[in-house]
Structures are given as structure tokens and as C-alpha cells.
Amino acid sequence: MRHRISDWDNAYANGINIPQGDRWPAAWVEPAQQYREALSAEGRAKLGLVYGGKPRNRFDLFLPESRPAGLMVFVHGGFWIGLDNSYWSHFAKGAVERGYAVAMPSYTLAPESRIADITIEIGRAIEAAAEEVEGPIRLIGHSAGGQLVTRMITITSPLPEAIRSRIANVVSLSGVHDLRPLMNTKMNDKQRIDREEAYRESPALLEPIPNARVTCWVGAAERYEFVRQNALLASIWKGLGAETEAVEEPDKHHFNVLDGMTDPNHPLMEALFS
Secondary structure, three states, rough: OOOOOOOHHHHOOOHHHHHHHHHHHHHHHHHHHHHHHHHOOOOOEEEEEEOOOOOOEEEEOOOOOOOOEEEEEEEOOOOOOOHHHHHHHHHHHHHHHHHOEEEEEEOOOOOOOOOOHHHHHHHHHHHHHHHHOOEEEEEEEOOOOHHHHHHEEEOOOOHHHHHHOEEEEEEEEOOOOOHHHHHHOOOOOHHOOOHHHHHHOOOOHHEOOOEEEEEEEOOOOOHHHHHHHHOOOOOOOHHHOOOEEEEEOOOOOHHHHHHHHHOOOOOOHHHOOO
8 A cells, every 4th residue: 555644743743643642741750750859868869960061961860779780871852852851760760770870861952952963962971971880881762862872873973982882782762763754844943954964863874883783662553653763773774784673562652662661671671781
């Protein structure tokens, strides 16, 4: 059956296409706050650490009970135009319980920043977090964050080789790996993606670094464009020598696909820590 997208805004719209989708992201605020407070009370949270000169250049660091086995960095979504790291704190739980420190950065949003600028900020955030925690680094990002973490393991990554060599694995959750379709949406009034930037910042249009490992993970009940983008990167990068896997988690949509991050034994966490 032939198919052509005529409504690009709807193709990338999550909330209105999910039953009770308007619950998110507000549904995450309270559990995230409770998690921050609980770990702060135990002396296992460092909040608002600075990695750059702009107001949103901050990250929170959550620590396990013993010496960290390594570092996980979670990069949040919001189409590069919304949200901050405060919504997602409780999603550090699974990795923390596996003995990893977890860094969660905020970044300067569009239209104040271009996506290329956000790429540089995330690189700096990872570097700053890596100075706090020794050992292997595992990256995971959701939606726009999926683009940002996979961008870190391209040959034009802003990360220095010393940091890149520590990256053991990457998971992109519902990631947007080809920015060109977003040029057709109303969101692009703020994102300001043009053809040059799309080619420079789309992981699917770039080459992975040697020995790159990435799992592209999406909810099987998500919008078709997210499912397509998920398979796209895994397929292209496999042909460029990366170790890739594409997973469609049954019955999950764009928001509850994150839930596996709270369970240290969930298959999503197994994929990240494999």
C-alpha cells in the first residue's frame, strides 16, 4: 500500500494521539521531585552542577550507595524547544540501583540555541560529568535526546577522544535521527532547522565512530514516524560498521516507553548495560 505523509505536524504529535496523553509531562513532576529529595536526604544527589556559562548549563548527579561502577548520562527530550532535567530524575533509579552514577543535564533550548549549539552543550555536559565519575560511560536519550546522544558517537562528535573511548554503549529511546522531516512542521518556527543543519546534525546522515554500539528502542504503539526513525538509524549504521539493534517494545507509547528505566532488571536497562 502506498503512503505519503500530508500532515507533518500530526505525524510527530504525541500527546493528542495517545489516550490521556495530556497527562504528560506533568505526571513526571512529583515522582521526579520525590526521587531528588530522597537521594538528597541520603547525601547521594549533587544538584545544579555547572558545566557552562549559560543559565541552563547545569546537571544533576545521582549516586549509588557505593563507589560508582561508571557513569550513565540521560539527555531529555522536548523537541529541543521545551522541558528541562527536573522532569526525569526518577528515571535514574534503574541505573543507580545497578551501581552507576547518573547525570541528567539541562541545555539551552531553541530558538535561543540552534540544534548545533545544543550538540556542543551536551558534549560539554558529558565531559563535566565524566570528570566527576570514573569508569565506562553509557548514554541514553529520549526523543530529541535520542538525537543528541547518538550525535555524540558520530565522527563529527564534539567529544574529545579521551571521552569517546570511555563510551561503552548508547541507547536512543524514540529518537529522531533524521531532522529533515521536521523542517515541514510548525515546530520548526522555533527549531529553525535548515537543510545545512539537518545534514550536519542528523545522526542517520553521519558516520558512526569506530566500534560504536547503539540500541534504538521505541514503543510499538508510537507514531509511525518514531518507529520509522528508530529502524532507520539501526539499519544505516549497521551498514557502516556499527553494532546496532532495533527494538519495538510492545504496548508502549512515546511517554511510558521510559518506564523501564526505573527497573534495574528491565530489558531496556539490560540493553544499556549489556
